[in-house]
Amino acid sequence: MSAALAELEFPAPVAPDPGTPVTVAPGILWLRLALPFPLDHVNIYLIEDGAGWAILDSGINDARSRAWWESVLSGPLAGRRPTRLIVTHFHPDHVGLAGWLAERCDIELIMPRTEYLTTQLHRRWAEAPEIEAHRAFYAASGLDAAASAAMLERDIGYRWLTTDLPPSFRRIAAGDVLTLGGRRFEVLTGGGHAPELAMLLCRDERIFLAADQVLAKISPNVSVWPQEPDGDPLGEFLASLASLRATVPDDALVLPAHNLPFRNLQARLDELIAHHGQRCEAVAAACAQPLLPAEIVPKLFRRSLDAHQTSFAFGETLAHVNYMLRRGRMTAAPGADGRMRVRPA
Ligand SMILES: [Zn+2]
Numbered sequence: 616m617s618a619a620l621a622e623l624e625f626p627a628p629v630a631p632d633p634g635t636p637v638t639v640a641p642g643i644l645w646l647r648l649a650l651p652f653p654l655d656h657v658n659i660y661l662i663e664d665g666a667g668w669a670i671l672d673s674g675i676n677d678a679r680s681r682a683w684w685e686s687v688l689s690g691p692l693a694g695r696r697p698t699r700l701i702v703t704h705f706h707p708d709h710v711g712l713a714g715w716l717a718e719r720c721d722i723e724l725i726m727p728r729t730e731y732l733t734t735q736l737h738r739r740w741a742e743a744p745e746i747e748a749h750r751a752f753y754a755a756s757g758l759d760a761a762a763s764a765a766m767l768e769r770d771i772g773y774r775w776l777t778t779d780l781p782p783s784f785r786r787i788a789a790g791d792v793l794t795l796g797g798r799r800f801e802v803l804t805g806g807g808h809a810p811e812l813a814m815l816l817c818r819d820e821r822i823f824l825a826a827d828q829v830l831a832k833i834s835p836n837v838s839v840w841p842q843e844p845d846g847d848p849l850g851e852f853l854a855s856l857a858s859l860r861a862t863v864p865d866d867a868l869v870l871p872a873h874n875l876p877f878r879n880l881q882a883r884l885d886e887l888i889a890h891h892g893q894r895c896e897a898v899a900a901a902c903a904q905p906l907l908p909a910e911i912v913p914k915l916f917r918r919s920l921d922a923h924q925t926s927f928a929f930g931e932t933l934a935h936v937n938y939m940l941r942r943g944r945m946t947a948a949p950g951a952d953g954r955m956r957v958r959p960a
Pocket of ligand 1: 704808809827
């Protein structure tokens with residue numbers, strides 16, 4: 616645990632059992648749903664909205680999550696129906712049950728436009744011809760067959776972790792204000808972890824619903840995706856963290872999508888920014904000779920990684936490489952086999 620983590624304050628140190636909503640702030644319920652992979656869980660929030668509740672994020676599309684929702688809808692919320700569904704970003708633990716829940720509750724889906732479109736894009740990868748181009752991209756980057764297969768499995772498997780989105784949605788964008796139950800929630804968006812991830816800030820009550828952009832214990836995954844191999848998600852992510860530092864009051868209660876609610880946001884933002892600075896230095900230092908992006912991964916991670924961990928580590932490493940390429944801190948040149956290798960500038 617790092618020094619800054621010790622400075623964080625955890626006002627609700629015990630997480631609720633999956634499927635059992637508890638009050639975490641005035642007029643806000645915290646619902647935790649378990650996930651069938653090591654991330655373990657996702658935090659959903661229900662925000663008082665007049666006679667009912669606005670739902671923030673939906674959980675992954677599996678039988679357990681649907682069953683938890685059924686019990687929540689028929690139990691703790693009975694008599695106060697959901698009013699609308701707000702989804703922060705396209706990752707399946709957030710958008711997975713959006714289509715199902717919007718139809719089940721007959722409510723509108725509210726989402727940033729890029730996140731709605733990105734969900735649609737990833738859902739079609741299960742049968743899309745461009746998946747072959749992804750395979751070529753992974754091979755050109757130096758990923759071995761097992762890690763490539765894990766990446767492709769992730770790209771294709773997205774479809775089954777999500778449900779068909781409603782054919783239309785209501786767009787939210789940075790600068791909008793959502794009025795929920797008489798309270799003003801400013802919409803902030805940030806890139807890097809997802810292209811246009813939505814966050815909600817109730818400035819009057821110092822409540823910040825951060826989704827995955829800032830988490831207490833995990834450094835949010837920031838990865839390059841195959842449809843945009845030259846993308847700069849790390850640049851976007853760091854710009855978003857800097858913007859949050861200038862925008863969100865430090866005494867705000869941060870309600871994140873994973874781990875526990877916390878206070879002292881600024882310390883955590885500083886820690887995440889410093890973490891990525893150190894990772895950039897480590898990536899550059901690993902390239903004593905020109906390397907394929909995937910060849911950098913084992914030099915950064917001492918422990919052996921399975922194919923899935925390698926695929927995540929690869930996406931993150933490429934994000935650091937692209938960040939430094941754009942800023943002239945690394946250069947790329949083709950090797951004898953035509954594949955691009957990188958080294959410090
Ligand atoms: Zn996410």
